[in-house]
Amino acid sequence: MSASSASTPEALEQQFRDFAHPDVPIIPINGQRATVLSEPTEFYQTLLHEIRNAKRSIHLSTLYIGHAETELLQALDDALARNAQLEVRILFDGLRGTRQRHRGNSPADLFVPLVQRYPQRVHVALYHTPQLAGWRQRVYPERYNETLGLMHIKAYVFDGSTTIVSGANLSVDYFTQRQDRYVVFREEPQLARYFTQLLDVIRRFSYRLEGTPPSSSKYRLVTDEAAPPSNFTTPTDSWVIPSIQMAQLGLRQDEQYFQHLLRRLDQQARTDPAGVSAQFTSAYFNFAEPIQRLILDSRAEFNLIIAAPEANGFFNARGISKYVPVAYSDFEYDFYRRAQRAMQMQPNKRITIQEYHRPGWTFHGKGLWFYLGKETTPSITVLGSSNYGYRSLERDLEAQVTLFTTNQKLRQALHTEMMDLRRYTNTVTGDIFTQVGRRVPTWVRMVKPFIRGFF
Structure with a gap:
């Protein structure tokens, strides 16, 4: 060079x-509104800022949520409490998301209180690879079954306007000392729409997390029976x-x-x-x-x-x-x-x-x-x-x-x-x-x- x-x-x-x-x-965008983040702490603080300031919608797609992310969960809870119109849609992998790690809890457990508190406004979906079915589901042990396929998309969209594209998951190591890449696209509704539509499509063939009464198991998983191409004509x-x-x-x-x-x-x-x-x-x-x-x-x-x-x-x-x-x-x-x-x-x-x-x-x-x-x-x-x-x-x-x-x-x-x-x-x-x-x-x-x- x-x-x-x-x-x-x-x-x-x-x-x-x-x-x-x-x-x-x-998708045409304005380069002035794109921000490159350099550190994990920057990524985490940006996530918290966007969650706390969201008014209409939050879409989070990640491989998994870390068991220690109480601050992130509290930020979501506070945002939902402040804004009666806010909807939160979360997508993560069903195998990694139900693997029990800390004190017998899994990432899915973290979201049960939010789903129970805001059943009409918090929607959590867990993708399950179609390769893990039949005899494979019976014989493959936990962790090793993840080799068959995972939901690995990392995209975070707020109010149909701001999109963070990254390779980082939502856990403490990715917020502190695990280096990744992160670009924030602000005021770009067409890009945000692309990712929200993509994530909504994946949710349709994923499990849905539902909270259950305290007397039974903590949650259950149930099932329910792209943006058009653009061009170069927009000044950008x-x-x-x-x-x-x-x-x-x-x-x-x-x-x-x-x-x-x-x-x-x-x-x-x-x-x-x-x-x-x-x-x-x-x-x-x-x-x-x-x-x-x-x-x-x-x-x-x-x-x-x-x-x-x-x-x-x-x-x-x-x-x-x-x-x-x-x-x-x-x-x-x-x-x-x-x-x-x-x-x-x-x-x-x-x-x-x-x-x-x-x-x-x-x-x-x-x-x-x-x-x-x-x-x-x-x-x-x-x-x-x-x-x-x-x-x-x-x-x-x-x-x-x-x-x-x-x-x-x-x-x-x-x-x-x-x-x-x-x-x-x-x-x-x-x-x-x-x-x-x-x-x-x-x-x-x-x-x-x-x-x-x-x-």
Whole structure:
């Protein structure tokens, strides 16, 4: 990334038109109203602020709610008490959401008082993967059944106007020392409408949480028997392309669009002498083969930012889970060797890997930043819930947004976000995989081909 880009807003807009795809909507936004958050505490305080100031509606979609989130629950309760018109709709995963952890309670238990107190205004839905049925439901133990598929979408919408797109769940580690990405889109009703409609559709084929009398079990789960594409005609400086992945339900929109975007950027790199560079981050390095192949074959320059084993959320876990960081390290080594071979065959090719390690923190960030030509700030970023691995493509419900912008303030904020992540990274060399802490047990290597699709 060299000197300042000479690209005009008009030229960039034409490039964005070329990157569009007929199967995904394009939502124009005002880049001045988008805010990039950098720290978990910022994300948490923004969530609380939006909850406390909501007047009409709150939609929260997350993998799970932490058992210690009493302040968050109290903020919802206070907002409902203040505003008789306020409705709260919450969607999380049915397997993770009913797993008992703290004193025999589950995330679903946390919402029972709110559902009982405001039965007409609080609606809690728990998605259950269709893959866990019949004999699988009987034999798969708790936690291991989650490998079959989860509701992994993280989107938070307030009053049909403000949307927070992130990869962060709602628990104390994501609010304190687990680094993720967070972008707040304010006064953007079309984007908010897209996500509220998406979440409402998922709720229709999810379980509904109902409170029960104190004399019986604490709750029960029962069942009940997209926004149109936009265009580039509205005067604006930024555009959002949302995409969703629900492979178990036959919907592969995000997979198709994301790979289309990578191919289109490869074409750009082949025709622009200044090239294209990409910063690509994922908390769990297990990219699906089509994505690995697109990176290895691309003329674009890629720098991958991933979690070091110590920054993996499973580091020092109990039982078999403690080997998860080791497995990811071995996936990383496989790709490292492939990248080295690709660069030997293509002398002008450059692929680097950097590991995020910040003492006392874990890493959960995911997404991309693209620098076109001589740009010194990114004009394209991708963020959302996907980790770009096999389970993101095949098992979980995911949602991402691709943001195109000519707004210089927003682009600088995105660049700063990326550089802040890189401050805590170290570049990977072949020697790192020979360290004692990186040695992979033989049995892990043996089972790796069979478990890859569950990570």
